[in-house]
Amino acid sequence: GTVPGTVNPDAERGSREYYGDTETQALNVFGRMEDSFKDLGVGFGDVIKMTVFLVGDPAMDGRMDFGGFMSGYTRFFGTDEQPNLPARSAFQIARLGSPLMFVEIEAIAVRD
16 A cells, blocks of 8 residues: 655645645655556556545545545546556545545556
8 A cells, every 4th residue: 555755844744735635645646656666567557456545634524535536546547648447446434644644545556
């Protein structure tokens, strides 16, 4: 599983600005995954299954921001450059390791 890194290290740790909103966190997670994939010799086209854990956003009355996640997701999957769409499950969970961390993604990639 991959969680977001800090997007604004000058912000107070655990603040919304520290990690960003759901879309920002999703983009951050996908970027971290991309770096890891390069080391493994795979890419997003090799991902066959994803499990997505989303924490409810207080700014959305505690509901998960699936639209924000999808805004990040569609920049990496189903594009002209990378048309594959892996099987995917998404769940709202109560909390991740740090306050206002909204996204964790587990991915299974298969290399031919």
